[in-house]
Amino acid sequence: MQCCPSGLLCFIKWQTYLRRLTRKAITKSGLQHLAPPPPTPGAPCSEPERQIRSTVDWSESATYGEHIWFETNVSGDFCYVGEQYCVAKMLKSVSRRKCAACKIVVHTPCIAQLEKINFRCKPSFRESGSRNIREPTFVRHHWVHRRRQDGKCRHCGKGFQQKFTFHSKEIVAISCSWCKQAYHSKVSCFMLQQIEEPCSLGVHAAVVIPPTWILRARRPQNTLKASKKKKRASFKRKSSKKGPEEGRWRPFIIRPTPSPLMKPLLVFVNPKSGGNQGAKIIQSFLWYLNPRQVFDLSQGGPKEALEMYRKVHNLRILACGGDGTVGWILSTLDQLRLKPPPPVAILPLGTGNDLARTLNWGGGYTDEPVSKILSHVEEGNVVQLDRWDLRAEPNPEAGPEERDDGATDRLPLDVFNNYFSLGFDAHVTLEFHESREANPEKFNSRFRNKMFYAGTAFSDFLMGSSKDLAKHIRVVCDGTDLTPKIQDLKPQCIVFLNIPRYCAGTMPWGHPGEHHDFEPQRHDDGYLEVIGFTMTSLAALQVGGHGERLTQCREVVLTTSKAIPVQVDGEPCKLAASRIRIALRNQATMVQKAKRRSAAPLHSDQQPVPEQLRIQVSRVSMHDYEALHYDKEQLKEASVPLGTVVVPGDSDLELCRAHIERLQQEPEGAGAGSPTCQKLSPKWCFLDATTASRFYRIDRAQEHLNYVTEIAQDEIYILDPELLGASARPDLPTPTSPLPTSPCSPTPRSLSGDAAAPKGEELIEATKRNDFCKLQELHRAGGDLMHRDERSRTLLHHAVSTGSKDVVRYLLDHAPPEILDAVEENGETCLHQAAALGQRTICHYIVEAGASLMKTDQQGDTPRQRAEKAQDTELAAYLENRQHYQMIQREDQETAV
16 A cells, blocks of 8 residues: 555654644643753853752742752762763762752752753742733643652553663653652653643642742832822831731732632641651651741741741641640740631650640651651541640749749740649759750750650659658649648649640550549640649659549649749749749640541441451561561561461450560460560550551550551561561571461462462452352462453452452452552453442452552543442542552652662
C-alpha cells in the first residue's frame, strides 16, 4: 500500500504541531529543564548572588519559587542541574544541599546554576496586581525529575526501575512536589496526561493551604495627590481604631476561598524542644505542605502568623513541641481574641508532654510517618480544655526575717493549662532550669535531661529541703480551709492539677474507678484537683501509685509565709511570701486524637468481631529495626518468634500488652525450641505493620487508641531495644525457616529434590472451590501463588470472585506484594473487582495490605468509582477516606546520582 505525498505532508505537520504543544506544556508545568538546553551564555550573569535560604522569606523581596536549602550528606556524583551546568563535578568533598520543599539535591556551588535551567521550587504564593487578573485560581502541578522513585507509575501501574549504581545519569520518573503523583519519564506515560490540569494537592489537600490563597501585596505608592493624601490620612485614623494589627502594611495577605471540606493547618515547630528534635521534623512538613503554612517558632513566635491567617475559615493548628510550646500558642490566641479560636493539636517533642498524653497524642515523637500525623490532625475530635488564672501579690503579714534575696514577687506565668505546684517537685525543676540556663550545651537530649532530673531529685531527697512545707502555707478551696488536713498529712509537695497526667505520664489522682468519694477527673469540667504528696507517695507515683486526694474545687486562695519554690506548667521560680488566687480563666479549643477504628466506617457485610483472637507474637531487635525498618519482608524474616497469645476480639494494645507479658511466665506458651530464653525488657513497644512500605513504633501512651486488629492480622510484632540482633545470635535458625504449621495440615509436606511442584491449575481450582486447606497444602509443596490463568487473572482475582475471605487473607499474607496491584486483561485489579461486587470486608483487607487506590482500569475508573457505579455509597466513601491512610512515598524521594 503506497503512502500518498499529501498524507505524508499531513503527518509531518501533525508531528510539528505536537512538538509545539509539548514545548508549551513543559514551559507552563515547571519542567523547563526537559526542553533542549539554551545556549551557554558567553558572559557571567551580572546580578548579585542571592542568599542561600533555609527559612521561608516573608519580606517584600521574596523570590517566586525560591528553594529552602538544608545541608545533606547524600552521596552521588551528579547533581540536579546536570553535567552541562554542574560546576563542582571535578571537585572533591563538595557539600550538597537538599531543598526541603521539592526534594532536589545539588552541590552548594551549583545552586546559582538552577536559574540557567530555569528550575524553581513549587510556588508558595502568587503575585497580585493588574497583570495577574487572568491568572488561574487553581494550582498547577510542579514536576520534578527523579533518579530514584518508589511506588508505581500512575499511568501504566508499573514500578520504577531503580538504578543502584551511583554513576547512573538516567531519569527514571517525573513526580509532582504537590500531589506526589509520579510517572515514568517517557512520552507514553507522562505526555499522555493532561499536563496543564489542576493539581489536586494530594491526599492531604484538606489541610494544605493552596498558594493561590497567599498574595504578595504591593507597597502603597508615595506619589499621591494632596486630596488623596487627605483621604488616606482619614482612612488611617479610622483604621487605627481597629488596633495596630489591622492598620499596618504587610508584604503578604491571605485571601482564602472557604470550603466546608477543608481544614487548613498552621504548623508551629519549636526546634529546641525534646533535644532539638524539631529541627528535622520541620523539613518533613515543608515537603508535605505549603512552606508558608509551616513556621519556626525561633524566628519570632506565633503571633505574626496567627494575625495573618486569622480570617481563614476552619483553621487548625499543630503545635510541635513540649507543653510549654502549646501554652505559648494558647496565650497568643488569647491576646488576639480570634473568633472562633482555632483548635490546637499537638506533636509532642518535649520531655514531659502531659497535655499531649491527656489528648492522646503520646509522650513523645518516635518515627510515626508525617503523613499519618497529618491525617490524625485532620480527623481528630475537637474538645475543650480548662485554663486557670494565677494572681500573686506579696503577703503583708510575712515578717522581714522571712525574706529571701534570691526570691521573686512574680510568677513565671499568669495562666496554667496543666498544673500549679509547690514544694519538692518545684525545687527539683528549679535546679534543672538554672543548670540548663548556665550550660545549655549539656542538655541537648531527652535522655540526659531525665538523668539529670533523677540525680537532682535524689540529692534533694537526702537534704529534705521541703519537709516543713505544711508549716508555711495556708490553703482555702471554695471557702473551705484545708490547712488542718494538710498539716496532718505533712506533704512535701502540693499539686493543683487540671489534667489527669503529671510528671511525664503518671496519674496522681489515680485511675478511674479508684476515687469513689470524688467525681471523675476531667479537663473540661471547670474543677481543679488538689493533691498532696509525701516522699513515699511520690516514689510510688512512678509505679502506678497516687497522692492523697484532698478536694476538687473551682477557686483556691493559697497563702505562703516564706519563700517557696513553685512551678507553673514546668516553669519554676522561687516565690517570695505571697497570696495566690487561682480561678477559671476560659476554655481553649483543642484537637484530641481519635481511636483508629472510628476513622473507618463499619459496613453491613463485615464479619462480627470474633470473641477471641489467636495471634502469633514476634519480637524485633533495635539493631534489626534501624537497619531494616524500610524493608518489611526482611524485617519479618529477622524477627524472633515469642509465642502465641489469645485475646478478646475487641482488645486494644493495652490489654494485649498484659497478655504478652504473662506469656513470659508460661514456659509452654512459646512452644518447644523457640529462642525465648531472653526475657522481654520493660521498654518494649508495639510495631504497626499495616503501612504499605515500612514498620513504625507505637508510643506506649497511645496503646489504648489502637486495636489489635488495626496493627496486625495473624501476627503481631514488638520492638525490644535490649534484644540482640539476628546477626549476633548464631544459635537462631536462618530467616528462611519453613512456614508455620496449620490446623488444616499438622505436618508440613517435606520437599525432596526431585519432587514436582503443583501445577497452577490445581491452585486455581482450590481457590475457586474455596478449599482453604488444599490451597495451603499446595503452597507448602512449592505452588506459585503468583500464577495467572489465560486471562491474566491471579489467584487473588479468583478468591475475590468467590468471596472467600479466608483465602483472600491467606494470599495477602503469603503472596508477594506485587499481587495487590496485578491487573487482568481488562485492566482490573482485585480491588476493582471487590469494589464492583460490594465486598466491603475484602476491600478493607486489600486496602490495609497496601493496594493502590488510584489505579484505573481500561475505562479510567478507580475502585472508588466502581463502588459508586455499583451504587454502594458507603463503600465508596470508605475507599475515598482510606486514601488518607496510605503512605504517599518514602520521604527521601530524590537522591542526587
